[in-house]
Amino acid sequence: MKRGTSLLCVLALYAGAASAGPPDGVPAPLAATHAIPVSWTSLTPSEQQTLDYAKDKWDHYSPDRQQQLIKAADHWAKMTPAERTKARARLQRWRKLPPAEQARLRQRYEAFQKLSPDQQQHIRDLYQKYQKLPADQQQQLRERWKNMTPAERQQALRGKPTANPAAASKPPQ
Secondary structure, three states: OHHHHHHHHHHHHHHHHHOOOOOOOOOOOHHHHOOOOOOHHHOOHHHHHHOHHHHHHHHHOOHHHHHHHHHHHHHHHHOOHHHHHHHHHHHHHHHHOOHHHHHHHHHHHHHHHOOOHHHHHHHHHHHHHHHOOOHHHHHHHHHHHHHOOHHHHHHHHHOOOOOOHHHHHOOOO
């Protein structure tokens, strides 16, 4: 479960980073800050089909939420069947997580979003290296990571030597 949770977290973080808004201090586009309600009938047939589950509640959503859903529907329409299958599987795994675990992952996502783009990329690179390791080495790194202090983990993420150098290539869980 740990590996699946880690993967889910990284995938969610990666997907979120790709669609993140402007960094702190950079003004958001006017349309995003002053969203106007969107009527259901103004949606394209494709958007209506994708968002059919929300039809009865559409008028109760805030304009910002409506915009988010439209953006997601448009993204969904551009996905390949394989990408949609993966997205459905991730959503099913997410829904099976206990609320406390979902909250923990949301907090980690928010913390990731506060990192600089370079720091985010560094973590993605570390995770890709980790994914290429054999399962036994991944398990060893997870155990080492679990036994590290927060300070040692920070050093490992920065690529600085630690008492446990193999942990430096292991992203947080």
